[in-house]
Amino acid sequence: MKSTDELIDSAGELTDRGLSKGEIADELNVSRETASWLVEQSGRGSEKDTTTSPADVHVDWSAIGSDSNRLTHVGIAMADLLSDDDHDVDLTVGIGKSGAPLATVISRELETDISVYLPSKYQWNDDAADGSGSFSRNFASIEGQNCYIVDDNIDTGQTMRETIESIRERGGTPEAAVVLTDKRGAEDIDGVPIYSLVEIVQMHGE
Secondary structure (H helix, E strand, O other): OOOHHHHHHHHHHHHHOOOOHHHHHHHHOOOHHHHHHHHHHOOOOOOOOOOOOOOOOOOOOHHHHOOHHHHHHHHHHHHHHHOOOOOOOOEEEEEHHHHHHHHHHHHHHHOOEEEEEEOHHHHOEOOEOOOOOEEOOOOOOOOOOEEEEEEEEEOOOHHHHHHHHHHHHOOOEEEEEEEEEEOOOOOEEOOEEEEEEEEOOOOOOO
């Protein structure tokens, strides 16, 4: 389990490697606001942020991601979650670097084609507006396909919502989404059911 100091160091190292704050948020499985705070605390930002850290939960699933056998078993479990959905699906869409390997396992298990979406957050920094996301041309086309969406984590739901909108804009139909962990806890996003292996609930006192 990483401490806050270790996360700050990791954010600094990733900044030095040229990653945007959006990419750092993705790498560390934290929200954009938390990623921005971590970078500022590391001294790599414009100025050190002296405010208290954002309320967030860091999810480290590297024990799964570093082992293909474990990743396969987890992907099969995620595919089993989608068995509750009764739609006829042709395509599994993985979001970014984390969702793609999970989507590969799930698409094989469910016998669908596969696509990969690169979200706009990879271009995000505090001083720059989001660009636009894109589907990799090395994978299957979206148009006319009923789709499942796969990612590792939902923080605020912004990336999932963007992916849903992009699939619809390309002529596809998002039927359901599945993630490892869900910090948001909503049953659906923009009418698309969300399934998660683990739902994280933050407890707030009075």
